[in-house]
Amino acid sequence: MNSDSLTFIFLNACIMNNFVLSMFLGICPFIGMQGNLKTAVRMGMTVTFVMVIASICATAVNLLLAYLHLEYLRLICFVCVIAGAVQLVEMLLKKKSPALHGALGIYLPLIATNSAILALALFQSLNQYSFIQGLAYALGAGAGFSLVLVIIAGLRERLALPGAPDVGRSAALSLIVAGILSLAFMGFAGVGY
Amino acid sequence: MSTVTNTAAAPYSLATLLNGMWKENPGLVIALGMCPTLAVTNSFVNALTMGLATLFVLVVSSAVVSLLRSFVPTQVHLVTHLVIIATLVTIVDIAIGAISPQVYRALGVFIQLIVVNCIILGHAQGYASKSTVYRSALNASGTGLGFTLALLCLGGVREVLGTGEFMGAPLFGERFEPWAVMALPPGGFFVLGGWLLAISWWKRRTGKKSAGVEQKQAA
Structure with a gap:
């Protein structure tokens, strides 16, 4: 598969180089989250949504900075523009589509400063993706993130049943479960090359 | 953060420093701020670089935020803090690239991801914007050292088990099969x-x- 093709970019971000399991990005919400499948799906949708916004912002910021020869300001611009854009979109949603806002709204401000979002923008500019490729990358990363959130939520629901020792009833258990999951996902490494 | 109250036993400054390093170690006890750093703690040197970079950003950003705390209106706190932190991270990024290109390549994007480390922003918002420069810098040093320690614990163990070497020196002899x-x-x-x-x-x-x-004493 051509490494510039949209399918490859999508699958690469979604499975081979999953943001959570192979790059440890955005694990804060996943450690903190309670084991609930419904929340996981919503959270995943929100992350995907914000990632698409971030990808669009990143393309715009990159074009502007390249035009002005100010590439060293990239990080500062990314942080501010993404945080601003997410807040703007949140206000728009609140006004135009209260239903969607009700579903996604509570997580939006939390996610704006999540490492996965900034990493998406940074990787996108590192790989010099075009606008369309960037969108495919964002959708793939979002899909991968949701996939892992849903799997972990499902596992958590199971984990509540057996009596794990008290010592492990913290982040430790979820981390080790995530490690095993990450091991499973490593089987996908190299697919498509 | 109510870390300053319990200072009766030891002198104030030492207690604050140790508190961040051990009792409330951000990485190992509260499991905070690990997202952008876990990926690069696969060797001792990487972990050390990452830890020191975070320490620098944490201490300097706390001092600056604390200096500016009476000038910045509450409404723009978050944005100001983000800009300060992002500026410092850019400085660190360029500095590491100049000092050691090899480590820079290994760490890649993850240096820039220090921006979104929850410890730094949390510290700026919750502590530095409310206390004096000395106190917040001290508290930040404690937390930053604790975080570095946590990263070193991770990086050291992973390097020794994963390659059988510690900073390039083989530890177990030839018959050790690295736990890749x-x-x-x-x-x-x-x-x-x-x-x-x-x-x-x-x-x-x-x-x-x-x-x-x-x-027993009560009995």
Whole structure:
């Protein structure tokens, strides 16, 4: 598969180089989250949504900075523009589509400063993706993130049943479960090359 | 953060420093701010660089935020803090690139991801914007050193198990088969999980012991 093709970019971000399991990005919400499948799906949708916004912002910021020869300001611009854009979109949603806002709204401000979002923008500019490729990358990363959130939520629901020792009833258990999951996902490494 | 109240036993400054390093170690006890750092703790040197970079950003950003705390209106706190932190991270990024291109290549994007480390922003928002420069810098040093320590614990274990070497020096002789998975992403999860388990077990044990002593004294 051509490494510039949209399918490859999508699958690469979604499975081979999953943001959570192979790059440890955005694990804060996943450690903190309670084991609930419904929340996981919503959270995943929100992350995907914000990632698409971030990808669009990143393309715009990159074009502007390249035009002005100010590439060293990239990080500062990314942080501010993404945080601003997410807040703007949140206000728009609140006004135009209260239903969607009700579903996604509570997580939006939390996610704006999540490492996965900034990493998406940074990787996108590192790989010099075009606008369309960037969108495919964002959708793939979002899909991968949701996939892992849903799997972990499902596992958590199971984990509540057996009596794990008290010592492990913290982040430790979820981390080790995530490690095993990450091991499973490593089987996908190299697919498509 | 109510870390400053319990200072009766030791001198103020030392207690604050130690508190961040041990009792409330951000990485190992509260499991905070690990997202952008776990990926690059596969060797001791990487972990050290990452830890020191975070320490620098944390201390300087706390001092600057604390200096500016009476000038910045509350409404723009978050944005101001983000810009200060992002500026410092850009400085660190360029500095590491100039000092050691090899480490820079290994760490890649993850240096820039220090921006979104929850410890730094949390510290700026929750502590530095409310206390004096000296106090917030001190508290930040404690937290930053603790974080570096946590990263070193991870990086050291992963390097020794994953390659059988420590900073390039072989440890176990030729018959040791490197446990390669420890240097790969799953190893990061396993080692951090293991440390968290060990520390919560240790805390529980010492907690029980001191509780037992108190009960005896009461009896």
